[in-house]
Amino acid sequence: MSLTGLFLISFLIVHCLLNSFIFFNDGGLIFNTGAHFMATNWLIRAMEIVLFLGLILHAVQALVLTMANKKARPVGYAKFNGAANSTWYSRSMGLLGTLILLFLIIHLAHFWVKSRFTGLPGEDANGHENLYAVMQETFTHLWVVVVYCLAMISLAYHLLHGFQSAFQTLGLNHKKYTPLIKGVGTVFAIVVPLIFAAMPVAMYAGIVK
Numbered sequence: 001m002s003l004t005g006l007f008l009i010s011f012l013i014v015h016c017l018l019n020s021f022i023f024f025n026d027g028g029l030i031f032n033t034g035a036h037f038m039a040t041n042w043l044i045r046a047m048e049i050v051l052f053l054g055l056i057l058h059a060v061q062a063l064v065l066t067m068a069n070k071k072a073r074p075v076g077y078a079k080f081n082g083a084a085n086s087t088w089y090s091r092s093m094g095l096l097g098t099l100i101l102l103f104l105i106i107h108l109a110h111f112w113v114k115s116r117f118t119g120l121p122g123e124d125a126n127g128h129e130n131l132y133a134v135m136q137e138t139f140t141h142l143w144v145v146v147v148y149c150l151a152m153i154s155l156a157y158h159l160l161h162g163f164q165s166a167f168q169t170l171g172l173n174h175k176k177y178t179p180l181i182k183g184v185g186t187v188f189a190i191v192v193p194l195i196f197a198a199m200p201v202a203m204y205a206g207i208v209k
């Protein structure tokens, strides 16, 4: 789970960076150029398949792990005080992951299905497919903006535990480096979902036009 998780984290970094091009506020020209490169580069297209396989594998691994845990203790603890030595979000990774999966279904229908299958509304001034226009239209609906923001809160908590847990599972437990990994993980888990959430909010508010 840690390896697929870290792979998905690397995707999030690239996805967040590329989408951040909308903040150039240039009518989407730079963003569409980036999206065009991603859509036409064979290596990226091949990685897209690996990404979807990684996503499915991560979810399947989570299911298998949960079932193994249940099997190992079919009868629950007589007294269970999880809060004594763990956070609520570390005990709710399955629920948070399921919420992210539900978000992904809506999200892929919004963008990926249109860009790959059903077609985009036209081209921008540079002659690139106008994925930016789809984003603008999608984020005119308040419910969509709210769903995206709630999903980013789920993502933040999922990453808050997942990031440092991945390194721990890999056996990277070190007096000096573990606090550093936890620190980087906390910053990452807050900053990346915040940047993502800023996208629908900025477009809905008309800050990014």
Ligand code: HEM
Pocket: 015, 019, 035, 038, 039, 048, 051, 100, 104, 107, 108, 111, 112, 115, 116, 131, 135, 148, 155, 196, 197, 199, 200
């Ligand atoms: C909230 C802000 C986000 C925006 C504005 C956004 C935008 C986009 C766009 C425009 C695409 C289509 C790319 C293309 O077809 O070329 C896309 C695809 C995708 N997004 Fe997002 N995204 C956001 C957040 C996320 C998050 C948080 C995740 C994962 C948890 C995610 C996962 C994906 C996946 C798996 C794809 C399909 C693979 C790909 O085309 O790269 N997105 N997103």
